[in-house]
Amino acid sequence: MSIIVGNQTRLCVSGITGREGSYHALNNRSYGTQVVAGVTPGKGGLDVEGIPVFDTFRDAVAATDANTAMIFVPAKFAADSILEAEDAGIATIIAITEGIPAHDELLVYNALQRNPGVRLIGPNCPGVLSPGEANVGIIPAQFFKQGNVGVVSRSGTLTYQIGNELAQRGFGNSTIVGIGGDPVPGSSFVDVIALFEADPQTELIVMSGEIGGSAEEEAAAYIAEHVSKPVVGYIAGVSAPPGRTMGHAGAIVSGSSGGAPAKIAALEAVGVRVGRTPTQVAAIAMEVLGG
Amino acid sequence: MDLLEHQGKQLFERHGMPVLPGRSVRTVDDAVTVAEEVGYPCVIKAQVKIGGRGKAGGIKLAKNADEARGHATAIIGMDIRGLTVHELLIQRATDIQDEYYAAIVFDRAAKKPLVMLSIRGGMDIEAVADEEPEAIATLHVDPLIGFRPFHGRRLAFEAGVAADVVRPVAALLGQMYEVFAGEEAMLVEVNPIVITPDRTVIALDAKVTLDDNALFRHPDNAELTDPGQIDPQEAMATERGLTYVKLDGDIGIFGNGAGLVMSTLDVVAQAGGAPANFLDAGGGAKAESITAAVEVILSDTKVRAVLFNVFGGITRCDEVARGLIEAVRTLEPAVPFVVRLDGTNDVEARELLQAANLPGVHAESTMDGAAARVVELARALA
Secondary structure (H helix, E strand, O other), rough: OOOOOOOOOOEEEEEEOHHHHHHHHHHHHHHOOOEEEEEEEOOOEEOOOOOOEEOOOHHHHHOOOOOEEEEEEOHHHHHHHHHHHHOOOOOOOOOOOOOOOHHHHHHHHHOOOOOOOOOOOOOOOOEEEEOOOOEEEEHHHHHOOOEEEEEEEEEEHHHHHHHHHHOOOOOOEEEEEEOOOOOOOOOOOOHHHHHHHOOOOEEEEEEEEEEOOOOHHHHHHHHHHHHOOOEEEEEOOOOOOOOOOOOOOOOOOOOOOOHHHHHHHHHHHHHOOOEHHHHHHHHHHHHHHHH | OOOOHHHHHHHHHHOOOOOOEEEEEOOHHHHHHHHHHHHOOOEEEOOOOOOOOOOOEEEEOOOHHHHHHHHHHHHHEEEOEEOOOOOEEEOOOOOEEEEEEEEEEEEOOOOOOEEEEOOOOOOOOOHHHOOOOEEEEEOOOOOOOOOOOOHHHHHHHHOOOOOOHHHHHHHHHHHHHHHHHHOOEEEEEEEEEEEEEOOEEEEOOEEEEHHHHHHHOOOHOOOOOOOEEEEEEHHHHHOOOOOEEEOOOOEEEEEOHHHHHHHHHHHHHHHOOOOOOOEEEOOOOOOHHHHHHHHHOOOOOOOOOEEEEEEEEOOOOHHHHHHHHHHHHHHHHOOOOOEEEOOOOOOOOOHHHHHHHOOOOEEEHHHHHHHHHHHHHHOOOO
């Protein structure tokens, strides 16, 4: 088993006729993901190397039974595209687009809350990879193989770094989930950790957080109450100065909140072992699983 | 993007909020001219993006032109907690009877705007929040519904606002929400809201943070920069489309992906070093952009050594290696480089670097090893 994406995924790519969109759609298809459709308004009837393009998500879903959307359109159109996917009945929406205005994200988040059947991953995320089953997004799949470690992270390259160190020690992954670096992610650590807890394939959960917001503290509280599987943590940005945005729109220490030490302390207080470097995270994972 | 007080007040006026007449100036002569316009007594306020201006002597009352000139002369160029004052706001003074506090913050945990109101304004609100949290009335707004008049009344009554000003204070909160939603702000704070002896309600201060990602929809706001406080390296990086944050150490950092770059800073700090910058070259970095990034890093004269830490996903390590080789050959840097490349095409990348055999460029195979090496090299040059 895997979470969020897998053999059952039927993917529709919004922005499939763009340079990045077509590149990654085809890349996902060559990994084995069922890429069944694309959406670009005005380009319905065309195809991208055999993937049919539709004018609207409604047309795409009606014709192909797509159940998952990948959003690759520019930031100013992304909120609209997410809402369109939801309106068409898509259950899993994975938004790769970076730079979406925070108020758009707020509106989308609160609008999707009214529909308990929909899950948004991202935006500003690398996507979701279930090794051996499906890859939706831009995660370089060649570094990962199937296994028992679930990874959830706010950062792309840091996920690859940690995942690669795990792979070098012989570990594979159930699913790797990038939840994104924005202030209002569609899914939080808590949402994804709950899925890993319920997933029989996952035996260890690695969560990679960073400065800004309180999602890691909320995850710590959730883990204490609801998670039986071991969790290993990492927090980036210990040395970041307050008041500066460190690349990700959400990575900012504001006043007394969002700092790395408090996040590390909250996780360690509930028994999560937190590595101080990506290498340490892999070493702890190995100890826990007895690799 | 944090705004200066006078810039925040421009947005307030756009949405009908009551502010005092005044203008911003950059010279002493202009300060006196504006003081004559607004009339005496007037207040001369340093425009810097930091709290504690009053205590630092950056806010003064002037009763005549001589005093205005004297205060303006003293405040322009003054250093307030590390920031130099380049601009003043000259504003008519007002009598104060009551001081309230109001703010709208982008509550990331609740994923809703949070509106706060207190009649304990004019002071450090974090202290009020710690000592007497019940003195702050709070309300989360559903962004699909927006802030309604009853929300404003509810907050005003719950906060204990004087009965005769409940309506104008509630109206002011509504206007603040218009600023927050309409201008796409991450923070709108007024401390204090002043109630004058004749019971007029005025927003005396303005603290506004705008969402950088939304500036494309607000071209006027995108112009509200603060040229006096832009760091030269940061300006250069912005021009070149790089995400760069200046720090105060001596080890230049080049990486890809915000999380990995943050992690790189941490690993360097743990190895006993001090990073000079955060630089995220982004996904798919190409050779030209690497030369541009190296130029930005080296333009900071404090840099004694540079660390390249890249994990190639979309970014191909051989492209990074080619870019680095070109940058080193073009720029002939005087400081050593430590390079750690892992991921897509890393083997080709290492071969390219080895074949180029550049003096002063050291390859390392792990992140921790690379951090230790760059710290050692920087120390040797200290």
